[in-house]
Amino acid sequence: MHTPFSTLSHLECSRTGARHDADTVAGLSDAGAPLLARYDLDRARELMTRAEVAGRPPDLWRYHEVLPVRDPARVVTLGEGMTPLLPLPRAGARLGLPRLLMKDEGLVPTGAFKARGAAVGVSRAAELGVRAIAMPTNGNAGAAWACYAARAGLGALIAMPVDAPEITRRECVVSGAELYLVDGLIGDAGRLVADAVARRNERGAGYQDTSTLKEPYRVEGKKTMGYEIVEQLGGRAPDVILYPTGGGVGIIAIHKALQELVELGRLAGPMPRLVAVQAEGCAPIVDAFAAGLRSSEPPADPRTVAFGITVPKALGDFLVLDAVHDTGGTAVAVSDAELLAAEHALARDEGAWICPEGAACVAAAGRLRESGWLNGSESVVVLNTGSGLLYPDTVAAAPPVLAADGHIP
Numbered sequence: 528m529h530t531p532f533s534t535l536s537h538l539e540c541s542r543t544g545a546r547h548d549a550d551t552v553a554g555l556s557d558a559g560a561p562l563l564a565r566y567d568l569d570r571a572r573e574l575m576t577r578a579e580v581a582g583r584p585p586d587l588w589r590y591h592e593v594l595p596v597r598d599p600a601r602v603v604t605l606g607e608g609m610t611p612l613l614p615l616p617r618a619g620a621r622l623g624l625p626r627l628l629m630k631d632e633g634l635v636p637t638g639a640f641k642a643r644g645a646a647v648g649v650s651r652a653a654e655l656g657v658r659a660i661a662m663p664t665n666g667n668a669g670a671a672w673a674c675y676a677a678r679a680g681l682g683a684l685i686a687m688p689v690d691a692p693e694i695t696r697r698e699c700v701v702s703g704a705e706l707y708l709v710d711g712l713i714g715d716a717g718r719l720v721a722d723a724v725a726r727r728n729e730r731g732a733g734y735q736d737t738s739t740l741k742e743p744y745r746v747e748g749k750k751t752m753g754y755e756i757v758e759q760l761g762g763r764a765p766d767v768i769l770y771p772t773g774g775g776v777g778i779i780a781i782h783k784a785l786q787e788l789v790e791l792g793r794l795a796g797p798m799p800r801l802v803a804v805q806a807e808g809c810a811p812i813v814d815a816f817a818a819g820l821r822s823s824e825p826p827a828d829p830r831t832v833a834f835g836i837t838v839p840k841a842l843g844d845f846l847v848l849d850a851v852h853d854t855g856g857t858a859v860a861v862s863d864a865e866l867l868a869a870e871h872a873l874a875r876d877e878g879a880w881i882c883p884e885g886a887a888c889v890a891a892a893g894r895l896r897e898s899g900w901l902n903g904s905e906s907v908v909v910l911n912t913g914s915g916l917l918y919p920d921t922v923a924a925a926p927p928v929l930a931a932d933g934h935i936p
């Protein structure tokens with residue numbers, strides 16, 4: 528019998544469970560909610576044995592049976608995935624968490640974990656006949672989708688707030704995307720993009736709106752972080768995973784990965800407790816969790832240096848809150864001062880210059896240890912979602928300048 532590259536079976540509405548076809552270009556479900564990809568996991572269990580997966584190349588496509596691309600020839604890759612899971616012994620000792628680990632996504636193409644969602648999302652879009660992608664972004668996602676669109680030969684229309692990290696503009700421009708800066712927030716950019724896509728598609732332009740959770744496959748790319756963590760820990764999950772939560776795709780995706788791994792018989796024992804980390808300047812998920820609600824309200828004046836998590840209203844907020852509740856996790860906000868201090872301290876302790884969003888997780892781990900939510904015996908994984916190199920302005924550098932014939936003391 529023919530061995531499928533993907534065991535994708537259908538798409539499922541995340542609110543109602545209604546089935547939708549997986550082999551046409553899909554947006555939101557009929558109920559207006561995100562669609563989640565479902566697989567024939569019985570078949571996948573036979574095909575992706577632990578030994579089989581272990582022998583494959585070290586990128587995220589090693590989990591191709593549970594990814595949506597059907598034809599291996601349609602895989603668009605720049606070598607993303609299988610990032611290091613680093614022990615943080617000095618930082619862990621300082622924070623009272625001797626079993627602290629960091630999944631370091633600063634090493635993927637484009638320097639942020641958005642490359643995972645882009646690789647899988649762009650591959651599948653191209654396979655389904657999309658000719659151009661269009662999206663609003665806080666910077667990193669647009670940069671990644673622009674690069675992967677170029678790699679796939681697709682067009683890219685990107686709109687980002689003027690305040691988004693400058694480097695991400697350049698990433699879009701250098702890879703040939705059509706880029707607009709918007710004097711507003713990501714939600715404003717989203718409205719402008721949706722309108723342009725509708726008008727262009729009336730003329731048959733073949734655009735897909737690939738906004739966060741408005742297409743089903745970005746989640747699939749990001750879920751490979753969960754598969755990798757379990758594989759790297761020898762088939763076990765850590766006790767706790769902290770994730771910097773903006774649109775929430777990553778935490779929803781890691782939760783989905785863990786559920787699939789249980790169904791695949793690859794993960795025994797309790798699920799790790801998932802912690803949604805936000806910045807105090809924009810913490811709608813943390814506020815909703817504290818109030819016992821299952822949906823969030825946008826804060827009045829959202830702002831934080833951790834720009835990737837400045838998302839006032841996430842389409843998938845209820846899925847993030849489900850992930851936190853279902854796993855016995857929690858939601859924590861830290862201040863910009865705390866996360867910047869954590870960014871500097873981690874570089875001094877461990878030589879790793881991480882992004883402010885990742886640093887928020889390190890700061891939150893310290894907070895949870897102080898409050899006693901963590902007792903210090905747990906294995907704790909913090910997600911560093913990107914490289915500090917994308918955020919040069921978060922570090923001041925003013926070394927002495929010497930004359931060419933000067934003197935170093």
Ligand SMILES: *Cc1c(COP(=O)(O)O)cnc(C)c1O
Pocket residue numbers: 639640641667668739771772773774775776777778835836882884885912913
């Ligand atoms: C996008 C982004 C996040 C938030 O990711 P979500 O999965 O959308 O919650 C965190 N960190 C960085 C660096 C990002 O670019």
